[in-house]
Amino acid sequence: MNIDEFKTTWEKTNKQYGYNEPYPKFVEKIGFQIKKFMIPENQKYQGATGNARGMLDALLRYCKKTSVPEKNLEQFLTNINIIIDFLLTVRLTSQVPLNTAFFIRKRLENSTIETVSEAKTILEKEITFHQENYDTSENKIASIFKNRIIDRVESYELDKLIIGTHCHSGVVRKAILEARDYISQVIVDKTEPEQQGVLTAYQLIQEGIPVKLINLSQFGFEFRKINLFMFGIDAVSADGVVLNKMGTRMIATLAKTKDLPVYFLGATYKYARKTLLGGLVKVERRKVEEKILFNHLGIGLASHLDKKVNINGTSRKLLETGFSAFDTTKPDFYSSVVSEVGFLPMREAFELAWKEYLD
Structure with missing residues (x-):
């Protein structure tokens, strides 16, 4: 659902229920902030959990601003669903907003509601729960994984470990x-072309953690120093395939040749529920031509993007760029997924954590 479709759907709902609810321009703004997450002032909505926080902020703000009459319960609930549907299309791969929306809708469906006020109370309580639970889940994961790092230190007979990571992950x-007392250094690559790894490096050095910032191609050399890899998660399918920032699979594949442990850390919100029934995770593609074409040699390539060349009677672009934000890593190439439930396959962990919503 794009902005025009969002506006049109909102207007149709107003006509259907006979009450002209003002168009929520703030939802459109939050959608922009989620999409342009690398702008400094928008970084609170960076990452899958940040995307979900944006959605919850929009829903909470709508609850406080809505003027829908008490008797127009169906219009209020319809508007909530329209806002959710619009914001879910901003970042296609993010599972945290998808699952959070699923839980919110389940809570509303399973509740006895007669007025708009009752619906707002239930919705606001559910929103607050998830806002707090994002942090609670990540804190549990951090505590659980600290034990694994301690075990690795002891099994390797080392004082501290050197950790390798890629891109940016809050958890x-x-x-x-x-586990900082057991880590001597973190090696992270810049993660081109959007350079989220720079954010990881910056945040860690602000906390006094020694960091080595490298290019992705340098990991092959650094493998002789690294003791284990820690990655975040964008999504995990029912059969355990992990989607994460492009480049993760290459690192995990090389790590296997060196018998280096690879762990994916992420809350059960990252589970891609629809893959159980054959659905696929939608992989986001971003327009980053300008960043890809930039080079320190000062060679101007952008002017060649619209040019074509004839090869054996077939017209082809003379120059094109491509960037897929995510790649996939199969279970054969990592040691374990780690969620707030522990070291369990994500599907099993999800079903344990969210049994209340699945029954």
Whole structure:
């Protein structure tokens, strides 16, 4: 659902229920902030959990601003669903907003509601729970994984470990800080073309954690120093395939050749429920041509993007760029997924953590 479709759907709902609820321009703004997450002032909505926080902020703000009459319960609930549907299309791969929306809808469906006020009370309580639970879940993961790091230190007969990571993950950062007494250095690559790894490096050095910032291609050399890898998670399918930032699979594949342990850390919110019945995780593609074409040699390539060349009677672009934000890593190439439930396959962990909503 794009912005025009969002506006049109909102207007149709107003006509259907006979009450002209003002268009929530703030939802459109939050959608922009989620999409443009690398702008400094928007970084609170960076990552899958950040995307979900944006959705919850929009829903909470709507609850406080809505003027829908008490008797128009169906209009209020319809508007909630329209806001959710619009914001879910901003970042296609993010599972945290998808699962959070699923839980919210389940809570509303399973509740006896007669007025708008009752619906708002239930919704606000559910929103507050998830806002707090995001942090609670990540703190549990950090505590659980600290034990694994301690075990690795003892089994390797080392004082401290050197950790390798990629891109930016809030829960990985928390786990590193939790186990800082057992970590001598973190090696992270810049993660081109959007350079989220720079954010990881910055946040860790602000906490006094020694960091080595490298290019992705340098990991092959650094493998001789690294003791284990920690990655975040964007999504995990029912059969355990992990989606994460492009480049993760390459690192995990190389790590296997060196018998280095690889762990994916993420809350059960990251489970891709629909994959159990054959659905696929939608992989986001971003327009980053300008960043890819930039080079320190000063060679201007952008002017060639619209040019074409004829090869054996077939017209082809002379130059094109491509970037897929995520790749996949199969269970054969990692040691374990770690959620707030512990070292369990994500599907099993999800069903344990959210049994109340699944019955």
